[in-house]
Amino acid sequence: MNILRRYLSPVLFPARCAGCGQVIEPPMPETPVPSVCQDCVRALERTEQFSLRGNLTEDLFATNHQFERAATFCFYDKHDLVSHLIQNAKYGRQPEINYELARLAALDGLQSDFFDDISVIIPVPLHPRRYRQRGYNQSDYIARGLSDVLNIPVDTTHITRIRNNPQQALTRGKERERNVEGVFDVNHPEEMYRRHILIVDDVITTGSTIRSCMKTISAFRGARISVFALAKAR
Numbered sequence: 001m002n003i004l005r006r007y008l009s010p011v012l013f014p015a016r017c018a019g020c021g022q023v024i025e026p027p028m029p030e031t032p033v034p035s036v037c038q039d040c041v042r043a044l045e046r047t048e049q050f051s052l053r054g055n056l057t058e059d060l061f062a063t064n065h066q067f068e069r070a071a072t073f074c075f076y077d078k079h080d081l082v083s084h085l086i087q088n089a090k091y092g093r094q095p096e097i098n099y100e101l102a103r104l105a106a107l108d109g110l111q112s113d114f115f116d117d118i119s120v121i122i123p124v125p126l127h128p129r130r131y132r133q134r135g136y137n138q139s140d141y142i143a144r145g146l147s148d149v150l151n152i153p154v155d156t157t158h159i160t161r162i163r164n165n166p167q168q169a170l171t172r173g174k175e176r177e178r179n180v181e182g183v184f185d186v187n188h189p190e191e192m193y194r195r196h197i198l199i200v201d202d203v204i205t206t207g208s209t210i211r212s213c214m215k216t217i218s219a220f221r222g223a224r225i226s227v228f229a230l231a232k233a234r
């Protein structure tokens, strides 16, 4: 029965691209089928920010004194391909999309000095209650995708989310900024002494969540902070 299922299920339920829906064949027999097809990978609108200091993403954090550099991989707009992929990763139980996009981003980033001297990758944590509802943190998959290419460890224990703020998408401007105040806390800050931390998130709109995270990280003495996100609102 298992053998039958193994050979029949790809025929009956072929893997489809999470971006455009076309059937994807595995690159080689017995290898895992990617979530995103090569046509969609080529269609991603990359920001080319990795080697661009003073880019649009860095502008958002320029006033933070611990801040080193920031970049996003792609631009997104309402209803476009990137937004569709990110939504599927977050709400559609397909977080492996983020893993694949992060791997592509890491390969791009390696062409620059962006990831040089980063000592640890920290995905923006979800509140435990939201984590249980969703079953995963979509940003963990981004961290793992980067980590597998860059050989930089991922840490998910030193920053925690202590307040389950309302969905950012439902709030605006100043309210958004207040909404994320005091949302994060740190554990064993002494273990992060003078580390260079890469904070990782799926999307950046106003940057308020990451700014709040940075404020919390100021408890890590001598730590430096860089930021990476898969997508930035255009």
Ligand SMILES: [Zn+2]
Pocket (backbone or CB within 6 Å): 017, 018, 019, 020, 021, 022, 036, 037, 038, 039, 040, 041
């Ligand atoms: Zn596709």
